[in-house]
Amino acid sequence: MSAYNSAYELSIYSSSQDSHSHSRALQPPLHTKPAPPTIDLLSLPLELHYLIIGHLDLDLDSLLQLRRTSRFYHHVITLELVRQLFVRDGHASLSLTACCYECLSTPGLDRLVVDRTLDISSWRSVCFRCWSKRITVDYHINPWPVVEIANGKEGYICHFCNWPVVNNGRDDGVDRLHASCRSRRRLVLFVWVAMAFLQFGIGVLCAVLAWTRYKHKDGVLIPSSVRPLPPFFQS
Incomplete structure (x- = not known):
């Protein structure tokens, strides 16, 4: 005959008690009323917003401040x-x-x-x-x-x-x-004159190089000068 194991019975009893308590916790409490739905001011119809604004004693500054509070009032006002x-x-x-x-x-x-x-x-x-x-x-x-x-x-x-x-x-x-525009205008004029001189200098440099360094290359010299025709074209 096997000995009575009290520890085994205690473990079974405690596990059954935990399962019952967990099932009771999952069940909704009795006699509880559902929470009423929250009513937001922005959820009201657009017509009510116009009526509320029309009946308020607001000056122009207060109305414009209300317009800056949210995007909704920015589109309403x-x-x-x-x-x-x-x-x-x-x-x-x-x-x-x-x-x-x-x-x-x-x-x-x-x-x-x-x-x-x-x-x-x-x-x-x-x-x-x-x-x-x-x-x-x-x-x-x-x-x-x-x-x-x-x-x-x-x-x-x-x-x-x-x-x-x-x-x-x-x-x-x-x-x-404006004082700032006057300074910017002078800067723009200075940059424009500097770019004009730079463009003129680059043109003169290209012409000098075409007539000195690249005078034997027709692909460089012909766009800037007119060369005489070859003898077989003159006859």
């Missing part, structure tokens, strides 16, 4: 929406003077041009970047056309970068270019 909120009966709000009517940027009054082609009561401020994109040949045919800055000053179109430059009340040719 468009140029047409700003016109509907701040342009009433054809008269633009005074706050629109510091905002570009093409890209809705606010770089400052000293970096905005007044578009004189539009009505005086409408939204006429445009930033330097958007203004430089519309520069055509007509602006360069008429030397240094005068433009009006949003801060009340006048300026000219810089012929180097096509950005307006404020003339500070003076009308001299020196003040019609």
